[in-house]
Amino acid sequence: MMSLTELFFNIGSKLNIISVLIGGLALPAYNVGRTTLDIDIAIYVKSQKKLNRLVETLSKYGIQTQQNPKINHDLFTIYGKKNEAEIWLKPCDEFNWDQKMVERTFYIEKNIRVLSIEDFILTKLARSDRTSIDVDDIIQILIANSDSIDWDYLNYRIAWANVKKDFEKLLEEFSQKAISEYQDIANNILKQYQKSKQNQSFE
Amino acid sequence: MSKNKKEQAPIILSPSDIERAFKKVEDFQKLLKKGKTRQQIIKDLIKLIEINDESN
Numbered sequence: 001m002m003s004l005t006e007l008f009f010n011i012g013s014k015l016n017i018i019s020v021l022i023g024g025l026a027l028p029a030y031n032v033g034r035t036t037l038d039i040d041i042a043i044y045v046k047s048q049k050k051l052n053r054l055v056e057t058l059s060k061y062g063i064q065t066q067q068n069p070k071i072n073h074d075l076f077t078i079y080g081k082k083n084e085a086e087i088w089l090k091p092c093d094e095f096n097w098d099q100k101m102v103e104r105t106f107y108i109e110k111n112i113r114v115l116s117i118e119d120f121i122l123t124k125l126a127r128s129d130r131t132s133i134d135v136d137d138i139i140q141i142l143i144a145n146s147d148s149i150d151w152d153y154l155n156y157r158i159a160w161a162n163v164k165k166d167f168e169k170l171l172e173e174f175s176q177k178a179i180s181e182y183q184d185i186a187n188n189i190l191k192q193y194q195k196s197k198q199n200q201s202f203e
Numbered sequence: 204m205s206k207n208k209k210e211q212a213p214i215i216l217s218p219s220d221i222e223r224a225f226k227k228v229e230d231f232q233k234l235l236k237k238g239k240t241r242q243q244i245i246k247d248l249i250k251l252i253e254i255n256d257e258s259n
Binding site: 025029033035083112127134135174 | 211214217218231249254
């Protein structure tokens with residue numbers, strides 16, 4: 001039996017709609033895990049016609065929405081018989097898709113894509129209702145992936161989304177408050193960021 | 204890009220927040236070492252969240 005989430009991704013795939021898992025449920029894709037109660041999916045749809053087609057197809061499979069989603073909306077909620085999920089029309093309420101972001105999505109499972117690690121960090125940092133859990137998630141993602149993060153791209157993105165100050169504050173807190181056992185890793189992360197910042201200033 | 208922001212949690216970390224973050228990363232690595240894949244973990248989480256829905 002297919003879950004609402006899997007069914008949604010299958011339908012998205014059939015309709016050639018790029019759909020990515022976001023929020024806490026996507027964390028394992030970045031080597032981090034925690035429990036969550038929410039299912040959040042972001043879709044990249046450029047026309048109202050395609051969005052209507054998605055809603056119609058979902059309905060055929062018993063998945064309903066009580067809203068009449070429009071292309072300029074932030075999100076809509078879909079309902080299976082017992083489950084629900086939030087479908088976002090942008091990766092984060094504070095910014096929209098761009099081509100680079102779409103190209104960097106990757107498959108974590110058949111039909112299920114996620115954002116690049118750098119763009120995912122951005123969704124956590126920039127969201128208008130950011131919580132302390134988001135801040136914890138970012139720290140864990142940095143620890144678990146410091147050697148695989150594209151620091152130049154992350155640097156570009158945090159400037160693009162106007163969250164540079166927040167990101168630098170986070171790195172500062174991290175390197176200053178880490179106990180000695182973790183100091184080397186925290187400093188290494190800070191160093192990689194500073195290096196990418198220098199690279200950017202030379203460009 | 205720069206809309207008026209709603210309430211955002213401030214970026215404040217304590218040494219214990221950082222220690223907890225490292226421990227959680229270690230725990231996840233242990234799961235992977237035991238043979239769980241990231242894909243399986245996502246599927247397990249979906250199973251935990253979703254109530255068995257026969258209509259699907």
